[in-house]
Amino acid sequence: MKIIVNIISSSLVSISSSFFPVPPSIVERLDESIRNEFAALRGEYFFWLLFCTAAVAIGVLLEEAEAVSTWRIPTLGTHKSFFKCIAIIGWMLIIFGVIGEGLCEALVSKADGLIATFNETLLSNTEREAQFANTESSTANERAAELETKAANLTASNLRLEAAIAPRRLSKRQLDGFAAITTRAGRVVQVKSYSSDTESLVLATQLVDALKKAHLTIVDNRLTMVPVGSVIFGVSVEGADADLVADLKKLLSLDGSLMAVSPIPTENRGSISMGAVSTPRVTPAATITVGAKPIK
Numbered sequence: 001m002k003i004i005v006n007i008i009s010s011s012l013v014s015i016s017s018s019f020f021p022v023p024p025s026i027v028e029r030l031d032e033s034i035r036n037e038f039a040a041l042r043g044e045y046f047f048w049l050l051f052c053t054a055a056v057a058i059g060v061l062l063e064e065a066e067a068v069s070t071w072r073i074p075t076l077g078t079h080k081s082f083f084k085c086i087a088i089i090g091w092m093l094i095i096f097g098v099i100g101e102g103l104c105e106a107l108v109s110k111a112d113g114l115i116a117t118f119n120e121t122l123l124s125n126t127e128r129e130a131q132f133a134n135t136e137s138s139t140a141n142e143r144a145a146e147l148e149t150k151a152a153n154l155t156a157s158n159l160r161l162e163a164a165i166a167p168r169r170l171s172k173r174q175l176d177g178f179a180a181i182t183t184r185a186g187r188v189v190q191v192k193s194y195s196s197d198t199e200s201l202v203l204a205t206q207l208v209d210a211l212k213k214a215h216l217t218i219v220d221n222r223l224t225m226v227p228v229g230s231v232i233f234g235v236s237v238e239g240a241d242a243d244l245v246a247d248l249k250k251l252l253s254l255d256g257s258l259m260a261v262s263p264i265p266t267e268n269r270g271s272i273s274m275g276a277v278s279t280p281r282v283t284p285a286a287t288i289t290v291g292a293k294p295i296k
Contacts, residue, residue, distance in 0.1 A: 031122060038118060042111035045104055050230075052100030055093045056196070057226050062090025101196060112165050119161065123154040167199045168235075168293055170206045171255040178210035178251055184244050185215035190284040192221040194231065197292055203235070203258075204290040219284055232291035235259055239286030248286055 064087070130147040170178075189211055193204040204222045211218055225232075235258045237248045252258045 035115065035118060038111060038115045042108060042115065045107040045111055049101060049104035049108060052097045052104055053196070053227060053231070055097035056101065057228055059090040059093030059095075059097055060226055062093065063087045064090070098196070112161075116158065116161055116165075119154060119158050123151060123158065126151045126154060168203045168256060168258060170203070170210065170258075174251055174254050174256075175206070175210050177254065178207070179213035181214045181216075181247055181251075184247065184285075186217065187241060187244055187285040188217045188219060188282055189244075189248075190219040190221060190287040191290070192225055192287065193223060193290040194225045194227065194292065195223045199293055200290045204288075207288060207290070222290075225289075232289060233294040234291050236289045236291065237286060238289075239284060241285035244286045248288065 126147055130144055130151060191204050191208050191211075193200040201222055208218055208220060208222070235252055237245050237252065237259075239245050249259065
């Protein structure tokens with residue numbers, strides 16, 4: 001309701017400006033208020049997305065309770081019904097958590113679209129004002145320059161927003177670079193990503209395909225990690241082979257800031273591996289963990 005009131009207020013100011021001079025500072029404050037409301041709405045949706053993700057993680061742990069009752073411990077055998085109830089609760093958390101994740105992702109995407117549309121509308125209005133000012137007398141030149149600066153700032157804001165919501169992808173230069181490290185052929189590289197993150201899956205798939213062209217042995221653990229407590233952001237590379245790790249980090253840092261990480265402290269992040277996890281026969285020379293896209 002507050003957002004609707006702000007939009008109506010902004011529209012009234014825009015209409016009244018045709019008949020009465022409205023100070024630009026008032027219009028800017030109204031625009032900023034609306035933008036902040038959209039951003040707050042997106043933040044609320046994202047909070048519930050994280051809440052649903054946590055519910056799924058807890059549900060995964062609880063549904064394993066039924067397996068505990070099968071342990072050959074006399075005191076556990078008499079509580080099978082209790083463990084079965086716990087497992088049912090776990091499955092319910094998983095089901096509702098996954099549904100909630102889907103809904104919240106859709107709402108977050110919708111909020112991002114509203115913010116982008118709002119900025120584009122502001123930019124379009126500003127450009128029209130700039131064109132009108134250019135037809136005025138020479139005394140309006142200073143006003144036209146001010147509007148052009150505002151349009152440039154809005155364009156930069158749109159570009160930053162597009163960069164923030166755009167999916168991560170390897171550039172052609174990075175793909176060619178990974179395929180060219182044939183001097184590391186035969187080395188074992190493990191690639192991991194989260195089980196419910198399709199954006200990370202696509203990036204991890206690009207990495208797997210490119211590394212296979214360099215004849216590296218891939219341990220494919222995509223879609224096997226489940227977040228515990230919070231999520232890991234960005235792409236990280238670690239391993240015992242320092243030269244290989246350095247080459248991989250260098251290529252990932254070429255374009256797109258793929259090595260960027262979250263400001264959340266490391267001790268508050270973690271994950272567990274679930275599902276069909278591939279266990280390497282030898283210790284991987286390097287492990288690439290494709291986490292969630294960093295929040296900007």
